[in-house]
Amino acid sequence: xxxxxxxxxxxxxxxxxxxxxxxxxxxxxxxxxxxxxxxxxxxxxxxxxxxxxxxxxxxxxxxxxxxxxxxxxxxxxxxxxxxxxxxxxxxxxxxxxxxxxxxxxxxxxxxxxxxxxxxxxxxxxxxxxxxxxxxxxxxxxxxxxxxxxxxxxxxxxxxxxxxxxxxxxxxxxxxxxxxxxxxxxxxxxxxxxxxxxxxxxxxxxxxxxxxxxxxxxxxxxxxxxxxxxxxxxxxxxxxxxxxxxxxxxxxxxxxxxxxxxxxxxxxxxxxxxxxxxxxxxxxxxxxxxxxxxxxxxxxxxxxxxxxxxxxxxxxxxxxxxxxxxxxxxxxxxxxx
Amino acid sequence: xxxxxxxxxxxxxxxxxxxxxxxxxxxxxxxxxxxxxxxxxxxxxxxxxxxxxxxxxxxxxxxxxxxxxxxxxxxxxxxxxxxxxxxxxxxxxxxxxxxxxxxxxxxxxxxxxxxxxxxxxxxxxxxxxxxxxxxxxxxxxxxxxxxxxxxxxxxxxxxxxxxxxxxxxxxxxxxxxxxxxxxxxxxxxxxxxxxxxxxxxxxxxxxxxxxxxxxxxxxxxxxxxxxxxxxxxxxxxxxxxxxxxxxxxxxxxxxxxxxxxxxxxxxxxxxxxxxxxxxxxxxxxxxxxxxxxxxxxxxxxxxxxxxxxxxxxxx
Numbered sequence: 001x002x003x004x005x006x007x008x009x010x011x012x013x014x015x016x017x018x019x020x021x022x023x024x025x026x027x028x029x030x031x032x033x034x035x036x037x038x039x040x041x042x043x044x045x046x047x048x049x050x051x052x053x054x055x056x057x058x059x060x061x062x063x064x065x066x067x068x069x070x071x072x073x074x075x076x077x078x079x080x081x082x083x084x085x086x087x088x089x090x091x092x093x094x095x096x097x098x099x100x101x102x103x104x105x106x107x108x109x110x111x112x113x114x115x116x117x118x119x120x121x122x123x124x125x126x127x128x129x130x131x132x133x134x135x136x137x138x139x140x141x142x143x144x145x146x147x148x149x150x151x152x153x154x155x156x157x158x159x160x161x162x163x164x165x166x167x168x169x170x171x172x173x174x175x176x177x178x179x180x181x182x183x184x185x186x187x188x189x190x191x192x193x194x195x196x197x198x199x200x201x202x203x204x205x206x207x208x209x210x211x212x213x214x215x216x217x218x219x220x221x222x223x224x225x226x227x228x229x230x231x232x233x234x235x236x237x238x239x240x241x242x243x244x245x246x247x248x249x250x251x252x253x254x255x256x257x258x259x260x261x262x263x264x265x266x267x268x269x270x271x272x273x274x275x276x277x278x279x280x281x282x283x284x285x286x287x288x289x290x291x292x293x294x295x296x297x298x299x300x301x302x303x304x305x306x307x308x309x310x311x312x313x314x315x316x317x318x319x320x321x322x323x324x325x326x327x328x329x330x331x332x333x334x335x336x
Numbered sequence: 337x338x339x340x341x342x343x344x345x346x347x348x349x350x351x352x353x354x355x356x357x358x359x360x361x362x363x364x365x366x367x368x369x370x371x372x373x374x375x376x377x378x379x380x381x382x383x384x385x386x387x388x389x390x391x392x393x394x395x396x397x398x399x400x401x402x403x404x405x406x407x408x409x410x411x412x413x414x415x416x417x418x419x420x421x422x423x424x425x426x427x428x429x430x431x432x433x434x435x436x437x438x439x440x441x442x443x444x445x446x447x448x449x450x451x452x453x454x455x456x457x458x459x460x461x462x463x464x465x466x467x468x469x470x471x472x473x474x475x476x477x478x479x480x481x482x483x484x485x486x487x488x489x490x491x492x493x494x495x496x497x498x499x500x501x502x503x504x505x506x507x508x509x510x511x512x513x514x515x516x517x518x519x520x521x522x523x524x525x526x527x528x529x530x531x532x533x534x535x536x537x538x539x540x541x542x543x544x545x546x547x548x549x550x551x552x553x554x555x556x557x558x559x560x561x562x563x564x565x566x567x568x569x570x571x572x573x574x575x576x577x578x579x580x581x582x583x584x585x586x587x588x589x590x591x592x593x594x595x596x597x598x599x600x601x602x603x604x605x606x607x608x609x610x611x612x613x614x615x616x617x618x619x620x621x622x623x624x625x626x627x628x629x630x631x632x633x634x635x636x637x638x639x640x641x642x643x644x645x646x647x648x649x650x651x
Contacts, residue, residue, distance in 0.1 A: 037475065038575050071468055164627030192621050199570045199577050206378040207618035210371025211363065230570060234381075234494060235374060249572060317483065 025286045028091040029064040030279065033082050035098035035122065036073040039196070040247060041223065044319045045096070045121075045272035052276040052323050061326075062283060064090075075102040082106045092116035092282040096275070097124045100167055116285045120278040120297075121270065122168075130285065132278050132295045134270050136168055139299050140175025143219045143243045144183060146266050150241065154185025155216025158208075158240075160194040160201050160228060162221040169193075172221050189213060194224035198249065202227035209235050217241040222269040225250040245269045246300060246320040251311045258307065267302040273323040280329030291333050348593025351644045352608030355637070356615050363619040373499060375618060381494075381501045381569070383610035385562050388507055389581050390588035390606040391514050392558030395551045396459075397589050400531045400598035403459050405552065407448055408559045408585050410467035410474065412578030415441045415563030417478035420485060420573040427486040434564055441560025444470055445553030452552070453545060475575055485568045493568035503565060510561075515603040527551060531598030587613060591641050612641065 032049055036042055046067055053065035068085070070077040075098045083106055085093050093110055097103050097119055104126035110117050111128035120132035147157075159176060162169035180186050190208050194201030201224035209231060218228050222245020232239050239257070244250040244267035257263030274297050285291050300320060302310045314320045324332075344350055360379075364372040389408050396405045415437040423433035444466065451462035484490075495502040518524035526547040529537040538544050562581070567573040590596060591612065592605025616637060620630040 038471070038579075040575065043475070043575070161627075164631070190621070191624065193627055195576075195580075197576050197579070198572070198574060199566065200580060202570050203382050203614075204617070204621065206382065207375070207614065208621040210374035210378065211367040211618075211622045227570060235378075317478075 024288065025062050025283055026060045027063045028283075028286045029066075029089065030062055030092045030094060030282050030286075031085045031088075031090040032065070032067040032275065032279075033078060033085060033093055033095045033097075034067060034069040035078050035096060037069045038073075039223070040317060041196075041269075041272050041319050044315075044321055045275045048273040048321060048323050049275045049279065052273075052325075053279055056279075056283075062286075065279060070098075073098055075099045079103055079106045082110060086110050086113050086115060090115060092118065092286055094275070094278045094282050095119045095122075095124060095129075097122040099124075101125050116282055118278050118282045118285070120274055127293070130281060130291065130293050130295070132274065132281060132297055134274075134297055134299060136171035137175035137178065139268055139270075140172040140177075140219075140221075141179040142268060142299075142301070143176060143266075144179025144186065146243070147186065147217050147219075147241065148179075148183050150264065151216060152185075154183065154187075156189045156213055157186055158205070158212065158215045158218045158228075159188050159191040160205065160218060160220045160224045161191060162194065162196045162224075164193050169221065176219050188219075189215070194220070194227065196221060196223035196245075198224065198227035198230075200224075200227070202231045205231035206234060209237065215240045217243070219243055220245055223247055225267075226253050229253055239263070241265050243267070244302075246271075246302060246310075246314075248311070248314045248316060248318050248320070251302070251307065251314060251320065255307060255311055258304070264304055266304070267307075267320075268299055269319070270297065271300040271322040272319055273321045277324040277329050277332060280324060280326050281333065283326070284329065284333065289333075295332060297332065347604075349602050349605030349608050351641055352591050352593065352605050352612050355641045356608055356612035359612060359615040359619050363615065363622050366619075366622055375615070377496070377499050377501065379611050379614045379618065380504045383607070383614045384501065384504045384507045385566055385569075386581065386584045386588055386610040386613065387511065387606055388558050388562040388565070389585040390592070390610055391511060391603070392555030393585040394589045394592070394594050394601050394603070394606060395514070395527060396555045397586075397594060397596060398527055398531045398598055398601040399548050399551050400534055401596075403548070403551075403598065404586065405448070405463050405555045405559075406460060406582060407444060407463040407467035407470060408555070409578030409580075409582045410470035411441050411444045411556050411559035412563040412566065412581055413573070413575060414444065414470050414474040414477075415560035416567035416573030416577055417474045417563075417575075419564045420483040420567050421478065423483075423486050423489070425484050425486055427488055430486050430489060433486075437564050438557060438560045441556045441563070442553055444559075445556030446549075448556065449549045449552040453549070471575075478573065478575065484572055489564075489568040490571055493565050503569070511603050511607065518601055518603070523547065523550060528599055528601065531595075531600070533599075584610075584613065587638060591638060609641075613638075 049067050070081055078098050103124050107117050107124050107126040107129050117129040119129050123131040123133050161173050190212050192204035192208050205228045217240050220243050225242045225244040226249045228242050246267050246269035310320045396403050418440045419433045419437035422436045423429045448463050448466050451457050452459050526542045530544050530547050534544050588606050588609040591609035593602040
């Protein structure tokens, strides 16, 4: 009798241990600290977060996964917000940061309070935090690689950059210039800042276009291809190969051109669903898994033959997207 | 002749036009004359939007010290989003869409003034905080959706008559009307009087409150017009479409020779300033200047023009 009870107890204890190992994070709370929501990419990012974390909370994987966005895209505001999140007792904070170094102080405070900090897209340099970074320079270089294959004879390029002074803009541009240096048959004859916004890009391109020679291709950073196309059309110039950035309006325009005259290009950007990767990474760290501090996410590239499939799944006005599952995240952590 | 030139040189708006002309000449000298006309056409198209909101901002600033409308960018976005969503690519709904967008914009103006008057919040804070509310409304209503405009609206916004954008002619008409209103109507004169000294204006029997109320609604309405045209021009509304117009609207007013202290408006100056600002960026882009250099030079040149224009008529 005693022996049987003992066996039962051991079995029960083993079962409980197994159960708790599976859902070790069920009373952990994760917060998303986001610095900006005013464009379609960020809107998609927040939507993806919702879509993946809601079921996760319902299934008891974590206790909470709340998203917080600051209104003004300012470092001081985000620092104050993170301080609040520390006080509210979150176990992990996932950050899309307004600055790579200005938030380091408050990130350190969070680490010291025993909070797991995972930064993604807009990463922070504070060593105690995890970083899910995108190899933006490689993304820029991949545009030139594509052009080298498409037009080996080379030609004049127009570069549309992003928001001046932002790390991402510098990196992508660096990659593009590195690619051009390796392939001297290409020449960047003009460079404007489009701020990743169609209206701004259109305005800047329309201004510089009259002073430029024939343009063979436009290298971009995303969110600016459609505006560039409008500017070329308005100036009555032939449409060059414009690299797109996965926005629905860009893909839609590409599809229309492809159907009308066989237009060829490619499109590359970061999937906004990277926020969900950050979520799973935070969950894995809370679960006690060993995760390297620096992770790299693959970018999402769309080509001539995958255009239709991606366009079909991209919401009107949105951005082509992939959301990550816990398994996908585990693969990224394991280095694929 | 000399007297005429002297008189011309005393006009505060002449400096912005001179600066615009100089920048244009330098640009085409650099390109060897290539694209001279096309640059002007592009400048006229894009300056049009700045002019529309600049006129509204000018009226607000003219009503006296402290009056400024910081909700212009948010209102542009709201009206663009409302117009595109209500029209939904259907030409038959074009008129309803325009009415809805301008209606929404007017409400913003009413709301702004309510904050300023009823809650006694200073205009700079009132319009800034209302812009958060407006932008949030636009975001939750639009959800980042980019809907194309109906074809007639897009065609109107991009149409040209012998190289001159049709839209800029329409805005020229609006500018002339505002000039007339300022010079000839009771409301326009009240704006100037209130701006010079609101106490004196009140003692003289003018309705200060109503004058300011109408002005804030007018400014929001102009932002609404800008939003509708801009979403036609760039074929779709986006959440950040108004962003760059905050500084632009104020800078055109100041560069154009309108008094920041209020009481003195200058309609032609808005045109000169808007053209100058666009051509300046074009020039620096043509030179291939890096973003940092460009920002520094833009700042320096704006200061130079303001100093040149503001050298006289200080009382």
